[in-house]
Amino acid sequence: MTHDHRGHADGGARPDTAAAAPPPGIPRQRDDSAGPRPPAGAAPAEPGTAAAPAAAGTDRPAAPAGRDRYLDLLRFLALVRVVVYHLFGWAWLSVLFPSMGVMFALAGSLMARSLNRPALSVIRGRLRRLLPPLWAFGAVLLPLMFAAGWNPLRDPDLGGPSGLAQLLDYLVPVGAPPYPEHLGSDSGLLDPTWADDAAGPLWYLRAYLWFVVASPLLLWAFRRVPWATxxxxxxxTAVVGTGVVTIGGETGNAVTDFAVYAGCWVLGFAHHEGVLARVPRYLAVSCSALFMAFALWWASGHQGPDHWDLNDIPLAQATWSFGFVVILLQYAPSWKELPGRLRRLDKPVTLANNRAVTIYLWHNLLITAAVPILDQAYNLPFMQSDAASSLLDSTYTLWTFLLVWPLIGLAIVAFGWIEDIAARRRPRLWPAGPGRKRRRRA
Structure with a gap:
């Protein structure tokens, strides 16, 4: 079963030079209906980094320095949608904006750009950026779960003492880090599912790590047989996500998540390599519409406990996200800055992109923490009347939504600087504007 979650990748600029020659099997195509086509979009660039040089012996142009603010905006919207989804639980949000597919596509585009450098160094760099923020999160979450009474040795889901090794996933998430589905009691300070809520989204880090490790092979295959890849x-997904072949346990979850979102990750490759820009727009949109129509048809007959929530329907999630991402990338403009009224979002967009991992890791735990904080409002003197209490009851989720953003801001200040240290940048508490360039390695 797939779940909904964040993204992890920084935005980048689109190259100003002509697109590279198409991979084998991709003919050059031209669509003159809308005037000259823009050059192929580069993957997101890391904040404060200069352009990566073109790989030796290739005809692929180097991506220029700077940021593609359109990609930054997509990541910002994906993060906001993730927070809203986990708070309100609206199933239709998985259809309106498939955040995870978008974030994996953006991360795949960045990975393709980075793989102009030696693959092992790129993988090490991605792990260096991913793991320290996870360690900080685990250093807070694990003691909280232990203090609340969780004993991994007695947890039947971990298989006793032999399952202790799964705790190592909090160090390197080869699998999803373990947690108890229920912890505490209904009369406790927190809901009994708080640990599940806090740690559940960590599946994304496992999937991201798998994609990073597989990317050199996936990109090699894509450049040779692009459409098949x-x-x-x-x-x-049609095999492992529909019950045709069943793989049990955490391995089955990992394989299914990989299959569901690998298409979006490879679409990031296609965006970076300029493949999507060479497909006529009418053809790309028509095929995407067919994929998305199939997704809705399949979802209508295979609904899970939350009905139209695509996160419970792997094949629908995969095909809907695939078609949705193709359209987003096919119409991608090249923005050096946000245009018009969108410019008002410049600082929030910049902050979200600079602290994407922190926001993703902490948001669900902070949603959980917002509940006992908000409950204190019932003790205020003016809340003692039935009318005031009823009003708070009816608007409770809205107040939780308003409270969680300041809490996320506190998490950014308290833990976000770890992302800078991991990326070998000068640490900043509130990176909502341009920062200094990253120190060059000797």
Missing amino acids: LLAPLAL
Whole structure:
């Protein structure tokens, strides 16, 4: 089963030079209906980094320094949607904006750009950026769960003492870090599912790590058989995500999540390599509409406990996200800055992109923490009347939504600087504007 979650990748600029030659099997195509086509979009660039040089012996142009603010905006919207989804639980949000597919596509585009450098150094760099923020989160979450009474040795889901090794996933998330589904009691300060809520989204880090490790092979395959590599994950999802082949336990979850979102990750490759820009727009949109129509048809007959929530329907999630991402990237403008009224979002967009991992890791735990904080409002003198209490009851989720953003801001200040240290940048508490360049390695 897939779940909904954040993204992890920084935005980048689109190259100003002509697109590289298409991979084998991709003919050059031209669509003159809308005037000259823009050059192929580069993957997101890391904050404060200069352009990566073109790989030796290739004809792929180097991506220029700077940020593609359109990609930054997509990541910002994906993060906001994730927080709203986990708070309100609205199933239709998974259809309105498939955040995870968007974030994996953006991360895949960045990975393709980075793989102009040696693959092992790129993988090490990605792990260096991912793991310290996870360690900080685990250093807070694990003691809280232990203090609340969780004993991994007695947890039947971990298989006793042999399952203790799964705790190592809090160090390197080869699998999803373990947690108890219920902890505490209904009369406690927190809801009994608070640990599940806090740690559940960590599946994303496992999937991200798998994609990072597999990317050199995936990119090699994409450059040789692009369409087969692009569509193979959908075929795999049709096998492992529909019950045709059943893989049990955490391994089955990991394989299913990989299959569901691998198509979006490879779409990031296609965006960076300029493949999508060479497909006529009418053809790309028409095919995407077919994928998305199939997704809705399949979801209508295979609904889970939350009905139209695509996170419970792997094949619908995979095909809907795939079509949605194709359209987003096919119409991608090249923005060096946000245009018009969107410019008002410049600082929030910049902050969200600089602290994407922190926001993703902490948001669900902070939603949980907002509940006992908000409950204190019932003790205020003017809340003692039935009318005031009823009003708070009816608007409780809205107040939780308003409270969680200041709490996320506190988490950014308290833990976000770890992302800078992990990226070898000068640490900043509130990176809502341009920062200094990263120190060059000797």
